[in-house]
Structures are given as structure tokens and as C-alpha cells.
Amino acid sequence: MALTLGMVTTDTTDARALASWWAEQTGAEVHDSYDGGFVMLIGGTLPVRLAFQKVDEVTPGKNRLHLDLTAPDLDAEVERLLAAGASLVARRGGESFRWVTLADPQGNEFCVSGPDF
Known part of the structure; x- marks a missing residue:
């Protein structure tokens, strides 16, 4: 069995706003789930789905x-x-x-x- 990449998810304090910005940049469609708690982008120029998950606090420091x-x-x-x-x-x-x-x-x-x- 092999793993496949299904999605790349970013933690954020405002999932809708960040997803909307990335949708504008990539031509993707925004699919809002869980009342703004989890927002996914589909289509556009993206070869994989991007998602944005609402958190109370983002992890400090440089992106890993x-x-x-x-x-x-x-x-x-x-x-x-x-x-x-x-x-x-x-x-x-x-x-x-x-x-x-x-x-x-x-x-x-x-x-x-x-x-x-």
C-alpha cells in the first residue's frame, strides 16, 4: 500500500479570508465547511487541494x-x-x-x- 497526497492544510485564525485570498491567486473554488472552521479550495491551477483550518492560535515561528x-x-x-x-x-x-x-x-x-x- 502507498500513500498519496490528498490535501495541504494551513492553520489560520480566519479560514474564510485566507482561502478567499488563495482562491483569487489560483483560480480555485472555495468550498466552506463547518461554518468557516474548515475551508477547502478545489480546481483552478492547483494540482492538489489546499485547505484552511480555523484555530484559536497559529503556531509561532517559521513555517516547517x-x-x-x-x-x-x-x-x-x-x-x-x-x-x-x-x-x-x-x-x-x-x-x-x-x-x-x-x-x-x-x-x-x-x-x-x-x-x-
Whole structure:
């Protein structure tokens, strides 16, 4: 028997708001369950479901798990995400490969690279 990845879930104090932000960025549909306590994204450009689970307090410190996303035009996508409310953490890499670490509106870090990932 082998495991398969069914979903990536993020703890948050406002599951609806964070799910809505990510839905706008990926073209996914928001499916709200349990009166905002658990919100899932389906479809869009996502190869796997993303979910957001309401918690009273998020775990402090750096993410131990993060999304690595790709875009056909790295610079244009980073500018679009920044305009949509993401914040810049760091621009990384060198001539052969570049990526940018951003944070969503609730501080969850994620990376975006060009298509040569």
C-alpha cells in the first residue's frame, strides 16, 4: 500500500479570508465547511487541494512546510502577488535559477520560481 497526497492544510485564525485570498491567486473554488472552521479550495491551477483550518492560535515561528509554486513569468507573477497583498520575504538564487519567497496576508511563506524548476 502507498500513500498519496490528498490535501495541504494551513492553520489560520480566519479560514474564510485566507482561502478567499488563495482562491483569487489560483483560480480555485472555495468550498466552506463547518461554518468557516474548515475551508477547502478545489480546481483552478492547483494540482492538489489546499485547505484552511480555523484555530484559536497559529503556531509561532517559521513555517516547517511551504508551497513551491511556478509561473511562466516569475517577475510579473511576483508583482501581481505583491499587488494582491502578499509581502516580499526575499529574492533568491542566481543566474541559472531564481525564486522569490513571499508571505500571504497572514504571514505564511511560499516560494515562486520560473518555469525551469
